Amino acid sequence: MKDRTHTLTSIIGVCLLILTILTTGCTQKDDAQSIGMAVEFNDHAACAYVAKENGWYEDEGINLTTYESYATGMRLTSALARGDITVAYICLAPAIMAYARGVPLVIVSGTHKHGYGLVASPAIVNISDLNGATVGCVREGGPADLLLNRMIREYNLKDIRIQRMNPLKQVIALETGRIDAAFLPEHHATVAESKGFTMLITSHELWHEMQGSVLVVKRELIENDPETVRSLVRVTKRATTWVNENPDDAARILAEELDSDPAVIRRSISRLNYTTEIDLGFVQEMIDFMAELGYIDEGIRAEDMLDTEFLQENI
Numbered sequence: 001m002k003d004r005t006h007t008l009t010s011i012i013g014v015c016l017l018i019l020t021i022l023t024t025g026c027t028q029k030d031d032a033q034s035i036g037m038a039v040e041f042n043d044h045a046a047c048a049y050v051a052k053e054n055g056w057y058e059d060e061g062i063n064l065t066t067y068e069s070y071a072t073g074m075r076l077t078s079a080l081a082r083g084d085i086t087v088a089y090i091c092l093a094p095a096i097m098a099y100a101r102g103v104p105l106v107i108v109s110g111t112h113k114h115g116y117g118l119v120a121s122p123a124i125v126n127i128s129d130l131n132g133a134t135v136g137c138v139r140e141g142g143p144a145d146l147l148l149n150r151m152i153r154e155y156n157l158k159d160i161r162i163q164r165m166n167p168l169k170q171v172i173a174l175e176t177g178r179i180d181a182a183f184l185p186e187h188h189a190t191v192a193e194s195k196g197f198t199m200l201i202t203s204h205e206l207w208h209e210m211q212g213s214v215l216v217v218k219r220e221l222i223e224n225d226p227e228t229v230r231s232l233v234r235v236t237k238r239a240t241t242w243v244n245e246n247p248d249d250a251a252r253i254l255a256e257e258l259d260s261d262p263a264v265i266r267r268s269i270s271r272l273n274y275t276t277e278i279d280l281g282f283v284q285e286m287i288d289f290m291a292e293l294g295y296i297d298e299g300i301r302a303e304d305m306l307d308t309e310f311l312q313e314n315i
Contacts, residue, residue: 035221035228036066036084038076041258042167043187043269044115044213045089047239049257050250056238060231071166073213074139080105086218087232091185092211093143096287099305100296106222107306108229109215109236110278115271116144116203116212117189118151119174120181127155127200134161136170136182141295143203143212144183146286149293150206151183171195187258190268194261202271211282212272222307233276233310240274276311 039045051057057064066084070076073094079085080098088095089111099105124130138144152160163179167188173179174192181200184192193199203210215236222229243250251266258265283302291298 034063034065035086036068037064038066038068038070038079038085038088038090040073040076040090040185040213041069041071042185043254043258043265043272044091044112044185046243046250046254046269046272046274047111047236048089050243050253051235051239053253053257054239054242056235060235062228062231062235071168072138072142074142075166077101077103080216080218086221088216089213090216091143091213092283092286093141093146093290095214095216096283096290096300096305097141097296100290100300104219105216105305106219107214107216107278107283108222108308108310109233109276110211110213111215111236111240111274111276112212113273113275114203114210114212115186116147116183116210117186117193117271118148118181118183118200118202119189119192119197120200121174121177122196122198124181124198124200127151127157130155130157130160130181132159132161133180134163134178136163136165136173136179136184138166138185139164140293141290143210144185146289146293147203147206147210148183150289151201154206186271187254187260187265187268190264190271191260194264194267209279209282211278211286214278226310230310230313233313237276237311240276243269243274278306278308278311280306280308 039048068079073091076088076090077094077098080088080103095107137148167184170182170184171188171192174182174197175195217229247269251262251269255262255265280302287300287302290296
């Protein structure tokens with residue numbers, strides 16, 4: 001009887017030990033890799049939408065506690081300042097703005113180049129016709145705003161009246177005749193084009209090799225859990241390759257996420273260069289232009305914002 005009791009006690013003890021080990025291991029992993037993520041409501045964030053749809057974050061053991069979508073990158077900067085958002089797929093210019101305002105973020109990957117266009121009413125045939133026109137644009141400091149400023153300078157435009165509103169409202173304002181043109185991010189620019197407006201000029205013509213969006217993480221994530229950052233970059237690479245190799249399937253996924261027509265999205269994504277590559281020199285160029293416009297203070301160095309170590313690893 002004593003032997004039997006001893007054996008039973010031993011078995012229970014071993015089971016409890018195994019359960020404790022398993023539970024502790026799972027808890028530590030979940031705590032380490034539970035993150036809040038935010039994206040922009042457009043096809044700039046194609047890799048994030050595709051990765052989420054295909055379950056690739058889960059494959060890497062990443063638990064997304066939040067997955068929020070914002071109308072503009074400028075709105076997303078406020079989310080980055082909060083404690084619940086640790087990771088974001090965001091346009092480069094708003095990321096720079098957030099960094100300049102003290103948000104401790106680090107750029108760890110690019111996601112695409114270009115992806116912006118100026119659409120106009122049929123009455124506007126040439127860029128010179130924009131003199132005296134009313135143009136819709138996002139808030140000061142957004143990438144479309146930077147491009148609008150470059151266009152005004154390059155073409156010596158005069159008396160441009162700028163109406164600040166988010167991309168969805170700009171498309172409606174075009175349709176109702178409240179504005180003559182709008183500088184929009186994709187997919188919104190192609191949506192406006194599909195409604196009969198003219199794509200007058202794109203970022204390809206205004207800013208060579210323009211960096212569109214980037215993957216940013218809070219600095220504390222790199223310091224406390226670099227393996228999760230490595231996993232995020234790995235997923236971003238995987239999804240970016242998949243989008244380039246499967247544009248039709250990617251368009252269907254994005255169309256559902258963005259409540260748009262797959263054909264429109266397919267045309268839109270052809271206007272972006274989806275790549276994880278990011279050029280330090282261009283990041284500095286954008287920083288300097290934003291400082292010149294007075295949006296941020298001078299002296300910010302691109303190398304202080306970037307950590308491309310994870311991109312360079314064979315992961």
